[in-house]
Amino acid sequence: MLMNNSVKYIQTDDLVKVFRLGNVEVQALRGLSMRVDEGEMVAIVGASGSGKTTLLNILGGITRATAGGTVVAGYDVTNATPIQLVALRREVVGHIFQELNLISTLTAYENVELPMLAAKKPGKDRKKRVEELLTIVGLADRMHHKPDELSGGERQRVAIAAAIANDPKVLLCDEPTGDLDTETGSVIVEYLHKVNKEFGKTIIMVTHDPSIARQCDRIYRIRDGQIISVQAPTADQEMGAASRIDVVRERLEEIKLDIARLDEDAKSGLLEMSDFARQRVKLEERKKLFEEEMHRLGL
Numbered sequence: 509m510l511m512n513n514s515v516k517y518i519q520t521d522d523l524v525k526v527f528r529l530g531n532v533e534v535q536a537l538r539g540l541s542m543r544v545d546e547g548e549m550v551a552i553v554g555a556s557g558s559g560k561t562t563l564l565n566i567l568g569g570i571t572r573a574t575a576g577g578t579v580v581a582g583y584d585v586t587n588a589t590p591i592q593l594v595a596l597r598r599e600v601v602g603h604i605f606q607e608l609n610l611i612s613t614l615t616a617y618e619n620v621e622l623p624m625l626a627a628k629k630p631g632k633d634r635k636k637r638v639e640e641l642l643t644i645v646g647l648a649d650r651m652h653h654k655p656d657e658l659s660g661g662e663r664q665r666v667a668i669a670a671a672i673a674n675d676p677k678v679l680l681c682d683e684p685t686g687d688l689d690t691e692t693g694s695v696i697v698e699y700l701h702k703v704n705k706e707f708g709k710t711i712i713m714v715t716h717d718p719s720i721a722r723q724c725d726r727i728y729r730i731r732d733g734q735i736i737s738v739q740a741p742t743a744d745q746e747m748g749a750a751s752r753i754d755v756v757r758e759r760l761e762e763i764k765l766d767i768a769r770l771d772e773d774a775k776s777g778l779l780e781m782s783d784f785a786r787q788r789v790k791l792e793e794r795k796k797l798f799e800e801e802m803h804r805l806g807l
């Protein structure tokens with residue numbers, strides 16, 4: 509299922525994803541096209557519900573698109589059989605999920621070993637590799653801790669180690685710094701840069717943090733299931749401060765709208781109190797980031 513040379517390393521063409529819940533249809537992606545070269549590290553940004561996780565799940569072979577084409581590391585994902593998708597997930601892509609999928613009853617060591625067990629790697633190689641990976645992410649002294657005996661940043665690093673255990677070519681990261689404070693977040697991003705530069709992995713990272721997005725080779729902005737802009741760091745420098753302010757201001761407005769919507773949902777009893785509190789804290793944190801960004805731009 510390898511594609512010919514004219515196709516980009518990672519490429520989507522007019523991706524459409526429709527979710528159906530009973531009679532209700534949600535158009536999560538509406539003709540999304542993007543291109544990523546081998547060895548690049550790109551960021552995906554966009555408001556809540558804009559389709560970022562859906563896109564990553566299609567690239568990772570978890571969700572099938574309703575229409576459109578997907579190529580990952582030269583493999584045709586669109587027409588892959590279920591068995592080929594399993595192989596893709598096991599050997600070609602590493603995936604760090606928005607809700608970390610570490611297994612709470614397993615230690616850090618065992619969580620990292622798990623994908624290698626699935627790929628039937630011999631025991632001797634596994635041990636060496638798990639120790640090497642946990643050392644790379646700075647957790648050599650936490651190998652036998654379980655997830656709830658680790659800090660948020662440490663758990664995130666276990667998830668990175670597990671995602672690269674089988675030496676995937678492509679790493680998909682869904683808000684890898686999501687629930688972390690800014691400082692811990694930048695440590696995680698440093699590790700991801702290391703994985704990108706030193707191990708040559710292509711990385712697609714969803715983030716809401718503009719300073720993290722700026723450290724990537726390119727920034728893809730999604731709105732309502734479509735890419736509305738692609739921004740290179742050079743373009744970012746050339747882009748006048750005025751237009752950058754517009755982008756940040758617009759994003760800040762989106763976040764304020766998200767907050768208002770959330771408050772409405774809570775008032776009308778659509779949300780559990782604990783969910784409301786968690787989402788509210790997250791949005792306030794985002795709002796703060798963008799306000800700092802406005803400040804940085806001199807406003």
Ligand SMILES: Nc1ncnc2c1ncn2[C@@H]1O[C@H](COP(=O)(O)OP(=O)(O)OP(=O)(O)O)[C@@H](O)[C@H]1O
Nearest residue numbers: 527528529534536555556557558559560561562563
């Ligand atoms: N399994 C599903 N069934 C029905 N609707 C879904 C499903 N998954 C996602 N959606 C809807 O598709 C849209 C895009 O969701 P998605 O999770 O991709 O957004 P996102 O950009 O990752 O948002 P966030 O920043 O909050 O993580 C949303 O409106 C969401 O409600």
Ligand SMILES: [Mg+2]
Nearest residue numbers: 560561562606
């Ligand atoms: Mg998401």
